Amino acid sequence: MQHHTTKTGSVGIVIPQYFQHDDTFGLVSGQTLDGFTLAYETYGELNADKSNALLICHALSGNHHVAGSHSPTDPKPGWWDNFVGPGKAINTDHFFVVCSNNLGGCHGSTGPSTVNLKTSLPYGPDFPIVTVEDWVHSQAQLADYLGIDTWAAIVGGSIGGMQVLQWSISYPNRLKKAVMIASAPKISAQNIAFNEVARQAILRDPGFNEGHFYSGDHYPRQGLTLARMLGHITYLSDDVMRLKFGRELKEGKLNFDFSAEFQVESYLRYQGETFSDHFDANTYLLMTKALDYFDPAAQYQDALSTAIQHVEANFLLIAFTSDWRFSPERSEEIVKALIEKNKRVTYAKIDAAQGHDSFLMDITRYKKLLQAFLA
Amino acid sequence: MQHHTTKTGSVGIVIPQYFQHDDTFGLVSGQTLDGFTLAYETYGELNADKSNALLICHALSGNHHVAGSHSPTDPKPGWWDNFVGPGKAINTDHFFVVCSNNLGGCHGSTGPSTVNLKTSLPYGPDFPIVTVEDWVHSQAQLADYLGIDTWAAIVGGSIGGMQVLQWSISYPNRLKKAVMIASAPKISAQNIAFNEVARQAILRDPGFNEGHFYSGDHYPRQGLTLARMLGHITYLSDDVMRLKFGRELKEGKLNFDFSAEFQVESYLRYQGETFSDHFDANTYLLMTKALDYFDPAAQYQDALSTAIQHVEANFLLIAFTSDWRFSPERSEEIVKALIEKNKRVTYAKIDAAQGHDSFLMDITRYKKLLQAFLA
Numbered sequence: 001m002q003h004h005t006t007k008t009g010s011v012g013i014v015i016p017q018y019f020q021h022d023d024t025f026g027l028v029s030g031q032t033l034d035g036f037t038l039a040y041e042t043y044g045e046l047n048a049d050k051s052n053a054l055l056i057c058h059a060l061s062g063n064h065h066v067a068g069s070h071s072p073t074d075p076k077p078g079w080w081d082n083f084v085g086p087g088k089a090i091n092t093d094h095f096f097v098v099c100s101n102n103l104g105g106c107h108g109s110t111g112p113s114t115v116n117l118k119t120s121l122p123y124g125p126d127f128p129i130v131t132v133e134d135w136v137h138s139q140a141q142l143a144d145y146l147g148i149d150t151w152a153a154i155v156g157g158s159i160g161g162m163q164v165l166q167w168s169i170s171y172p173n174r175l176k177k178a179v180m181i182a183s184a185p186k187i188s189a190q191n192i193a194f195n196e197v198a199r200q201a202i203l204r205d206p207g208f209n210e211g212h213f214y215s216g217d218h219y220p221r222q223g224l225t226l227a228r229m230l231g232h233i234t235y236l237s238d239d240v241m242r243l244k245f246g247r248e249l250k251e252g253k254l255n256f257d258f259s260a261e262f263q264v265e266s267y268l269r270y271q272g273e274t275f276s277d278h279f280d281a282n283t284y285l286l287m288t289k290a291l292d293y294f295d296p297a298a299q300y301q302d303a304l305s306t307a308i309q310h311v312e313a314n315f316l317l318i319a320f321t322s323d324w325r326f327s328p329e330r331s332e333e334i335v336k337a338l339i340e341k342n343k344r345v346t347y348a349k350i351d352a353a354q355g356h357d358s359f360l361m362d363i364t365r366y367k368k369l370l371q372a373f374l375a
Numbered sequence: 376m377q378h379h380t381t382k383t384g385s386v387g388i389v390i391p392q393y394f395q396h397d398d399t400f401g402l403v404s405g406q407t408l409d410g411f412t413l414a415y416e417t418y419g420e421l422n423a424d425k426s427n428a429l430l431i432c433h434a435l436s437g438n439h440h441v442a443g444s445h446s447p448t449d450p451k452p453g454w455w456d457n458f459v460g461p462g463k464a465i466n467t468d469h470f471f472v473v474c475s476n477n478l479g480g481c482h483g484s485t486g487p488s489t490v491n492l493k494t495s496l497p498y499g500p501d502f503p504i505v506t507v508e509d510w511v512h513s514q515a516q517l518a519d520y521l522g523i524d525t526w527a528a529i530v531g532g533s534i535g536g537m538q539v540l541q542w543s544i545s546y547p548n549r550l551k552k553a554v555m556i557a558s559a560p561k562i563s564a565q566n567i568a569f570n571e572v573a574r575q576a577i578l579r580d581p582g583f584n585e586g587h588f589y590s591g592d593h594y595p596r597q598g599l600t601l602a603r604m605l606g607h608i609t610y611l612s613d614d615v616m617r618l619k620f621g622r623e624l625k626e627g628k629l630n631f632d633f634s635a636e637f638q639v640e641s642y643l644r645y646q647g648e649t650f651s652d653h654f655d656a657n658t659y660l661l662m663t664k665a666l667d668y669f670d671p672a673a674q675y676q677d678a679l680s681t682a683i684q685h686v687e688a689n690f691l692l693i694a695f696t697s698d699w700r701f702s703p704e705r706s707e708e709i710v711k712a713l714i715e716k717n718k719r720v721t722y723a724k725i726d727a728a729q730g731h732d733s734f735l736m737d738i739t740r741y742k743k744l745l746q747a748f749l750a
Contacts, residue, residue: 029631129631189616189639193608196640197601200647203633204597206581222579226572230605233568238699241564247670254668256404256504258578258660262667264564265571272575285633292637293629295622324613324699 009085010077011043011068011092016108019100019142031128034118038142039108040064040100043084044092046146053148054090054374055139055175056080056099057156057163060231060287061279063107066099067092082362089371095152103138104130104286112282113214123282125211130286132159132294136166143174153177153374154313157359158326159287162294165334168311169296177374178313182323182359184330185304185337186295191325194234195288198227202281211282220281225272227284232271237322237355304337311338315345316373318366320358346373384460385452386418386443386467391483394475394517406503409493413517414483415439415475418459419467421521428523429465429749430514430550431455431474432531432538435606435662436654438482441474442467457737464746470527478513479505479661487657488589498657500586505661507534507669511541518549528552528749529688532734533701534662537669540709543686544671552749553688557698557734559705560679560712561670566700569609570663573602577656586657595656600647602659607646612697612730679712686713690720691748693741695733721748 016039025033041064056066067084069077084090101109112127154175156164161183168178202208205223213219245264260266300306317335319328328349338345350366352358391414400408416439431441442459444452459465459472476484487502529550531539536558543553577583580598588594620639635641675681692710694703703724713720725741727733
């Protein structure tokens, strides 16, 4: 819900909303949820024929707070505020933008830290494993509730891009444009391996206590810190780390101890520790699993072109040269499959030094391309 | 010491030896050791004029047991048995091969798990931080003891290659040939970052107990397991992981839980856990620090060509195309510096899919090149 825009280019103060789905909701795993809540935000106005709705799907550690601020003194805007707002690449003067926190999340949607009404305790490790497909089905329920039959566009980066692809497969006639940024049709063994180290860091932390850590006695802070430190390395490129930190020493000299001596060490520790203060470890585990599992071609003998044969959306794929976590080659696999089936697709490989994180950056060519495609 | 070779191409049964340095030994950090022991092995015979000695410097988790077996029922030979033996690339019919366990190690040389005679307790966290330079000076003491004035060659991969470079700088007239395999003049911010995550995994493990874990009550097993899992990912290439594991499932189906579902997960857990059973966590910390600190150009305003201006050895540098931890570009920096100072240098970039681990692999072109250079 958008209130007065307090400055040019910002959606201003926004208030999160909550969608309640009361029916039993079946998951890919075979498990069910007795209903769920999705926290979401919207920016811009839905037009009369409800044809200007644009869904943003968030990435691993993201949430529904994409743009604007929650209060006049909020120190930080939403995670994609540089892209979403009046006159911006995702122009809220034209679009009614929606983003929901993924099911299993820890920012207001039903997830492991939510109290299970059956037990009056947080779900914890009993929260079922959710998949990209489950997310898309839950978002479709939200679309129904909002009266949005067809999205003008669905946009997402990283695992957000996977949700875009899944939407186009599961609901081919419910989106007109599909924008996948720095994404992949499935992750590689190396990606799974990094996710597994992150998971093991959490699972092996004594504070994890088999996922029961909501009583306040313990928390897998160390494990979550390590998981995030590791993740962070893979979001950045070798080049940008060289430019940003090089071998700079914090105190200008070696200390010959295990303190944070190099700038990069201190940066990573800070990133990891800050993250561990506000993210739920069970949610982190779930999100990495959803990432590992995503593989729409698997049920078609690994033929991606068969998996996407019924898609109707007009696709834009964007990849970044220095992204080694979701390299351009992975986007190109999707482009190839779409071309093979005569689908509409535009592809751009953008020169950018910032690795996977480029998808959040102010890169002119990238922004202009996105804006032009959506216009 | 070499005994009867029990089969063609093997150095046979070998017995580790111990060199005792009794004097005070000053370290780069400014700290001192009241003497030290180096565990080492030798293969082949030292000739009369002691001109056929070849030193192998081991990598992060390696040790002095390079070739042969410790007993007739030893299940595994030394770590480079495929390269070192009669008629092999490093031919023990011609060379007297020496390798010592690095100072700070956990395989017989003085290190954190050694009992400090002053306290009658293991050094633990009180063992000083050692550097590549310290290792080289300790190896020079061993050379003196063995009566080896000049090495015919010094050979090493990864951080072993850094020791080779340091030898050529610290003792320019004590080696004729220098072979650096899959190495670098210093590691990058990304490398330091990976090392830091590995260190934090150990340091934050409650079992670490600030480095005091020799009483048998606890051990940072989880931290060391994580450190090794992570290390392992960086030793392999994305390609080889794809070829070796792809997205193969252990049981052919998803379990929707946190068991090891993908083959790559189960492989990594096994690697990490096996390693944690036989490697000392304090040593692991020290080795990663030595790697981070190595930067011979630092004291010459980052001019590597100045750092190597007095080297006399004939250099061979070998790098592997898929090695993203020590990429060919890093070796080429050294080649460039050597050429700039008109030093003798041969460089080969070998096509290999196995990433950093290629340096241990039976790659024909690589072996032939090494053999020819040493001949």
